[in-house]
Amino acid sequence: MAARTKARKRALDILYEAEIRRAPVLELLAERITLASPPVPAYAAELVRGVQARRGDIDALIARYAADWTLDRMPAVDRNLLRIGAYELLYSAEVPDAVAISEAVALARELSTSSSPGFVNGLLGRLHDLKPELGPPPPEAESPAPAGGEEDLRGGARD
Helix, strand or coil, rough: CCHHHHHHHHHHHHHHHHHCCCCCCHHHHHHHHHHCCCCCHHHHHHHHHHHCCCHHHHHHHHHHHCCCCCHCCCCHHHHHHHHHHHHHHHHCCCCHHHHHHHHHHHHHHHHCCCCHHHHHHHHHHHHHHHHHHHCCCCCCCCCCCCCCCEEECCCCEEE
16 A cells, blocks of 8 residues: 555544544644554645645535535545545645545545445545636645635635
């Protein structure tokens, strides 16, 4: 398994655990980095931090384009895979779009239900198709957290 694939799986583990335990994501990440059992690759930590920083925007897009599914009804694995895939697709210039989608689909095939790979592929494919309309992501370093309720360029309400 390639290093980035392992990092994505580890990021998924942390996001999933935080959700199931209702634990603060960044605190759990820090705890997992400290324990280092299993180790948290730098890219996994980057994904967890990135997903958490953009979670409101990402969840709004997933909710908007997930036909007949609300976020709450999705399996937790799928929900967090979609968050990682959407983050890489929309906010990470270093990951090719096709790689972001195919990696999320591969993890869905390995870790979720039989219908999950098609669902993940379809939703991330839709976000990929809409990417030009959604506009460029705001630069990370120059984008302080907005006040509650603001709209961003991607059309979703920010937290």
